[in-house]
Amino acid sequence: MADVVGILLAAGRGRRFDPQGQRNKLLQPLPGGDVVAAASARHLLATLPRVIAVVRADDDATAAMLAGSGCEVTRCLDADSGMAASLVHGLRQVEQAAGWVVALADMPRVQPATIAALRQAVAEGADIAAPVHQGKRGNPVAFGRHHLPALLALSGDRGARGIVSNNPVNEVCVDDAGILLDIDTPTDL
DSSP: OOOEEEEEEEOOOOTTTOTTSOSOGGGOBOTTSOBHHHHHHHHHHTTOSOEEEEEETTOHHHHHHHHHHTOEEEEETTGGGOHHHHHHHHHHHTTTSSEEEEEETTOTTOOHHHHHHHHHHHHTTOSEEEEEETTEEOSOEEEEGGGHHHHHTOOSSSTTHHHHHTSOOEEEEOSOGGGGOOOOSGGGO
């Protein structure tokens, strides 16, 4: 049987981090020496048998770093049209999976145990599983096959938010503040 696969979305431009586009936030060092996207990838790879990393077509540095981390890298030609394009592109690479944990490359503090819990929830039949820490829902979010048609029909920059808001969600309580912490500005590092 097919397994749950990770999809790491790493195709954004990070304009809030650097409006001039000089510094790629995904390649910035974290305390301890790892870079943002490498830490995100490592946590997914610690738990999932396969991780597809979606990058912009022109982002050779992120592509090389994520491939070196063990991800299967795919380049999304229309990534600038919004997060949905990247998500759909990633899903098309692994449509036959039993489910998907959709993670953001700018969230390097999500713990492997959280990803494992989301994977388990989908493996046990949840159509959508989202982590909750101290009453707040965060990322990544896992999807079962039931929502594949709706996921493949997405467009724009809202990603799968509408699907999550309009359907029952299996909330997985975790002791992981990382589900709420992304790198949007240099001070977030």
